[in-house]
Amino acid sequence: MASHHLRLFSAPAFSQQSAASTSTAADRWALARIQQAVFSARVRFVLWDGFELQVSRGEPVATLVFKNRRALLATMWHPDLHLGDAYMSGAIEISGDLVAMLNDVYHALGQRSPRPWWLDGSNGPSDARANVHRHYDLGNDFYRLWLDREMVYTCAYFPTPGESLEAAQVAKMHLVCRKLALKPGDRVIEAGCGWGSLALFMARHYGVQVRAFNLSPEQIAVARRRARDESLASRVEFIEDDYRNLHGEYDAFVSVGMLEHVGRASYGALGEVIARSLTEHGRGLLHFIGRSQPGALNPWIRKRIFPGAYIPTLTEVFERVLEPWDLSALDVENLRLHYASTLDHWRQRFEGASAEIAAMFDDSFVRAWRLYLAGSQAAFTAGSLHLFQIVFARGSCNTIPWTRST
């Protein structure tokens, strides 16, 4: 197990170069260019020989040290990709407040022109399976170290900002069920069910019958064991298969945190699946990470953390998933600050378990995930990423809630 992931997360070659030489004028120019790109960010930039650039004003929130020339030049050339790899390998060291630094960087970069959408790959069923395997089969033991008790690996909902993560994940599941107006006996389909928390929760608290799809064998095994242990196996069926293979008619369709992995090219197929599986009066809910302008996912996150992922705008979801099938939006909510809080909880638990995680994998894995969690928290805080919940029904369905309080 571990060797497989050591390979995926093997440190890039940045650290192999000697750092003995003194920095040159060219090195210092490169450092200045990097600083210039994020001028307002309160970061102190330092080279391997101690040369440094102070922040433009105020106190620095973090110090970033380039340990060698290769890391410096690669970062200048393509920061989106190589900063992450260099940090992961140890060729960049960051001390201070990583989240605050990344938040500053996002603000400093502001609204750059969107990157071309063709960076998006296709996610046919076999790619989808490989991509899911790479992230979600890192080992249940790993996720258990820093997720909540219910093992919910999606944005929580904090009724008040000070709520615990455990309570906020339960509140999120209630929120989803209320928005779907679930009632006892409803047949529910879930696309992308993780370790089965929501499927089991819906059956337990709302008396519904659930069929839940997931491509990750490790997650499905845990979910099935939980269903047996909680005597819910007759009401929740976990299916290790692609959501595109689902059959039958359902009163509700729900997908929490899967759309990010579907890929733009498959949005039409997802819409078709939803449209053919919902009854005339069926409701649906999509919960997903979105952006307010189209663009490709950060390439480092895509390479190291979420292969095959694509983060859509609301436009892309309405235009490609819902409107072609006359599925009409009833309700949209943006919970991005709740995701920033969720990530803050995860990150703190992750740091608390970092020695254990380093023993499970290695240090570069810990650095990669540290950067991913901190970067995501900063992106939701800075508004580069959003979390949308869309509730929908067929355009002609009149058995929709009269108001939000009914």
Next chain:
Amino acid sequence: MASHHLRLFSAPAFSQQSAASTSTAADRWALARIQQAVFSARVRFVLWDGFELQVSRGEPVATLVFKNRRALLATMWHPDLHLGDAYMSGAIEISGDLVAMLNDVYHALGQRSPRPWWLDGSNGPSDARANVHRHYDLGNDFYRLWLDREMVYTCAYFPTPGESLEAAQVAKMHLVCRKLALKPGDRVIEAGCGWGSLALFMARHYGVQVRAFNLSPEQIAVARRRARDESLASRVEFIEDDYRNLHGEYDAFVSVGMLEHVGRASYGALGEVIARSLTEHGRGLLHFIGRSQPGALNPWIRKRIFPGAYIPTLTEVFERVLEPWDLSALDVENLRLHYASTLDHWRQRFEGASAEIAAMFDDSFVRAWRLYLAGSQAAFTAGSLHLFQIVFARGSCNTIPWTRST
């Protein structure tokens, strides 16, 4: 005044043809074609000489009589346009339940392929002024006969379905203000303010300062008089001008029922106006009629009732108005059944005042508006039309409500 509108609403030529001749085989074939197009609709179709086609099953909800051949053939040829004109002129008579009949027709037509978007005209400032004048300057006396006391000519919000129209319009204004999180002293811009009800309401109940734009001189005159009468003139400024000419910085932007008249070609300009007028922490709300698939407005409504109108999908609004300016959606609500209820109230009041209205204009005007109100009610009921409220802020604004209950 009246003569101006008599000209706009002058009955088309359908009624001038003699109806003496007996129907031929070709006439009966045309009638069958019309029936076939809406086969499941419970309408009895009758020709001028008494020839009739029964409904395919069940009891008819309405009877539609073609009084002459010209109305029959025109309706067969282009029902979207000519049925309305023929009804308006009296060459088609409909008895029974008009709303139920139109509801059946919408369902029977189902999801036809969308019409080409290029039917949409452009709405430059001078067109916009002419279009607004034509609908909104029909005379305040006319609207006073069938709107609520506050003269709100947009979708109401009924906390319970049995609420009165007056209470529901007040509830709608509170809903808008709550969604905008208005607080005393906020500077608010309103684009398209009707007779000023919402602007005055916001100043009165939420202590804000409002600048409200409208192109209709008759509406602006009423709004200014109300501001003086209610001693709100120092806090609410009514401006007879195009919203594109607004200047300054505001804490909130609100537009209720104007987007329908903006026209797709001007969506970018609207987004630009919003983006330049909102402060860094500003919020906005767009309340508008939408559809779940792109397409042109019914051509008869566009010709007779709302020249220059275009009904967008959520995709079109996100893609053209909000996303180019990094304005991100916080909340979307679909209130289409509330608009069906609102129209039901309006239609009943309109029918109650139809003798007065016929005296003000003429019978063809009454028939045109009857068809427009009943057709709109049926369209919202059948899900051909929706009513969306979108709340938005800048992507990076973090002073957004934590949850819907805060």
